[in-house]
Amino acid sequence: MKIGLITPAAPRSRAGNRATATRWARLLREAGHRVSVREAWRPGDPGFDVMLALHAWRSAESIAAYAARWPGRPLIVVLTGTDTYRFQHSDPGVTLASLEKAHGLIGLHDHVHRDIPARFHDRLAIVRQSATPLPASYRRPSAGAFDVCVVGHLREEKDSLRAARAARDLPPESRLRIRQAGRAHSPDWAAAAEAEMRINPRFVWHGEIGQGGVRRLYARSRAMVISSVMEGGANVVSEACVAGLPVLASRIPGNTGLLGDDYPGFYPPRDTLALRVLMQRAEREPDYLQQLTAHCRAMAARFTPRAERLALRRAIDQAMR
Missing domain, CATH: 3.40.50.2000 (Glycogen Phosphorylase B;)
Structure with missing residues (x-):
């Protein structure tokens, strides 16, 4: 046709x-x-x-x-x-x-x-x-840090700096770091990301990077945060699942509609404290992180x-x- x-x-x-x-x-x-x-x-x-x-x-x-x-x-x-x-x-x-x-x-x-x-x-x-899987040999999480990635353009619908804010007050012994990729949709968003980097040593904004750079970011991360307040069905969820990357996500229809209502990695939208608790749990509790990983891997065939x-x-x- x-x-x-x-x-x-x-x-x-x-x-x-x-x-x-x-x-x-x-x-x-x-x-x-x-x-x-x-x-x-x-x-x-x-x-x-x-x-x-x-x-x-x-x-x-x-x-x-x-x-x-x-x-x-x-x-x-x-x-x-x-x-x-x-x-x-x-x-x-x-x-x-x-x-x-x-x-x-x-x-x-x-x-x-x-x-x-x-x-x-x-x-x-x-x-x-859908998404293309990473080669098994590609997955090499950073050894010196517990990197959590955020991928998506910086804008209001994505609540883009929620993960960075949730990482601000972590205890000194935490190795957690937020690595974010995506173009700012306005000068105000760019300024906000740059200001966050100045006050938050746990946050790095890489700006817009190509698909190869995104895949390398996935490969080196231990988890992904999807903090959106509205989504039509984000492709980054598919990419995380096929990459074997566990997801911490806002409980909105666009995320529950891909991961299932019973997914154990949801937090209330815009709730900084609840996201901080989930990130700390992912870092501190290997069994919890493995539970999220297993759920995401099980969903991969759908994508x-x-x-x-x-x-x-x-x-x-x-x-x-």
């Missing part, structure tokens, strides 16, 4: 939407489809056998224009975290109109149905994002490229019925 992928993120961007579109384009091409990745669809642009639009709110103009021009052609809208947990409440007219126009919806974690209107449930398919490709195919088939 000829498939269009619309993502509001620019080419060469390391934003999650662009990474998802790029990976899906590769998976769909491997399955024999012709795929065009665009930032928008406008009247006069070619039609597709199927069009997938990432972000109900940011891609709303493309969704409306395509639905008006090609009302009978399958249109799938991919729900991001800000769609589900922000824009459907702050701008419901635009966001829900995109969902109404869609023949199919894709969510990126298992609990999306809990947070969208029931009338859309029969259109919803779940596609968990393979093959599983993602099959889920994409099911979502497209469902929308074409």
Whole structure:
């Protein structure tokens, strides 16, 4: 088939939407489809056998224009975290109109149905994002420190400096260190990260680094913190699980929907003290760290490229019925 992928993120961007579109384009091409990745669809642009639009709110103009021009052609809208947990409440007219126009919806974690209107449930398919495992020989955690990584652009939705703040008042004997990678979304976030490094010897911000650098960071870390207050189903969870890296995560739907409600590494969002307790427990209690590691490893099979490709195919088939 000829498939269009619309993502509001620019080419060469390391934003999650662009990474998802790029990976899906590769998976769909491997399955024999012709795929065009665009930032928008406008009247006069070619039609597709199927069009997938990432972000109900940011891609709303493309969704409306395509639905008006090609009302009978399958249109799938991919729900991001800000769609589900922000824009459907702050701008419901635009966001829900995109969902109404869609023949199919894709969510990126298992609990999306809990947070969208029931009338859309029969259109919803779940596609968990995949990751490539690290070679076994690659895992070499730092010997002199208990490194905990945080990976993701610095912005409000990620509550990005929560782990750094949780590490401030640890006892002197703790070897815990926060190593964070990701581009600051604003000068204020960059200034906040730099200020944190000046007052917090346990925190290092590496800025934006490439995928190779991220994989090396995983390999040298003992755990990962995912501190977001809203997520659509973060790919870093997939990456941590396939890397055998235990996760300490905020208890939000985007995390419980990937790790399960009963995962033992959750803390209440924005709760610095609760996160500090979990980090200390991970450092001090090998059995607890192994429990988290075993849970994440058990989830890894859900995040393979093959599983993602099959889920994409099911979502497209469902929308074409």
